[in-house]
Amino acid sequence: MGHLDHAAFGWLTPVLSYVMACVGTALGLRCTVRALRATGTPRRNWLVIAASAIGSGIWTMHFVAMLGFGVGGTEIRYDVPLTLLSLVVAMAVVCGGLFAVGYGRHRVRALLLGGLATGVGVTGMHHLGMAAIRLHGDMSYDPALVVLSVVIGVIAATAVLWAAPNVGSPLAATGASLVLGGAVTGMHFTAMAAVSVRVIPSDDALPGATAMQFVFPLAVGLGSCLFLTSAFVALSPMAEEHEPSVSADRSVTSAV
Template sequence: MGHLDHAAFGWLTPVLSYVMACIGAALGLRCTVRALATTGRSRRNWLLTAASAIGTGIWTMHFVAMLGFRVSGTDIRYDVPLTILSLVVAMVVVSVGVSVVGHSKDRNRALLLGGLTTGLGVASMHYLGMAAVRLHGGVTYDPVLVGLSVLIAVVAATAALWAGLNIKSPLAVTLASLVMGAAVSSMHYTGMFAVKVRVTPSGEVLPGATAMQFIFPLAVGLGSFLFLTCAFVALSPTAGEREASASAQRPVQGTAG
């Protein structure tokens, strides 16, 4: 059996990946709150922003954490198309989950459906990302831990969507995103502890790209996207603020919608 190291850089990758998960979650929840305050095209755009933020945050979390993944006795490479596919899956499935919740009349059913969809999306993103790993040897999984990681993903996603629907204050959104970040991270590491690698040493060159060649630049790019979106969302006025400023400018005519 190859010895697996999940944090080759010490605390750096777990902490950084947790931060990325929290930022994605906070941004996603903030956008969901905005989406529910509007209708029509504006709502759809906010929901898409929410989904891309959560999807990007989860994916970046996974692969930043993967930068610290080492197996003794073999190099590790990543299959580029599969890695990209895992990002697309994360985005698409989270979009479906978020829009189910954003557009549904029956809140409870929407929450269960949306949570299940999003949770399974997070889990499939994780295991697709793992399927992209190339190393000398065979990879097996502990089915109990895999099941547990999927369960954590579904519960975390449902809780996050519930928070998006029911939480309005910035402090509560911050707390919810810290919890969601912790849940996504624990799902990731539960999934990683399910991995067993039987190394077969070989001199052959592995297919795919190294983490630094491919994953690192992509994670940095997506991380920057998250920060820029954060800034945009933080600075754009809410519906309430727009009404307040409109009514402040025209006190004679009463409040403007």
């Protein structure tokens, strides 16, 4: 068996991956709050933005953590199409869960079904990302830890979908995102603990791109978009924050 290193850069990649999960979740929660206070097209648009934020945050968390993943005795490459597909899957399953909560008539049923589908989908995203790995050897998984990671993923996804309509203030959303980011990150490292690799030495060139060639630039790009979008959403006032100014303008107009 090859020696697996999950933190080749020390605490940098685990901590940074946790931060990415928290930022994506916090942004998604704030956007979902806005979605539920809107109707029609604005609601749909805010839910799509929320799903993109949470989905890309989870994906970025996964691959930032994977930057610290190494296997003794073999190089690692990533299949580009499969890696991109895992990003699409992450956004799509979160979008499905948020739309279930945002438009579902039966709240509890929508929460449970949405959490189950989203949790299984997010865990599927993780394993699709793992399937994109190319190395000299064979990977196998501990079934018990895989099942545990799925359970953690479903619980985390259900908690996110529950928090989305129930966390109103920025402070509450920040606190919730810290907890939920930890749950999502825990799901990742639980799934990674299930991995074992039997290295088969070879001089053949591996297909695909290295983490620094492909994963790192994409993760940095998505992370930057999350931070910029977070700043935009945080600085743009809620609908109810417009009301005092609108009322004031009307009062001035009436007085004139």
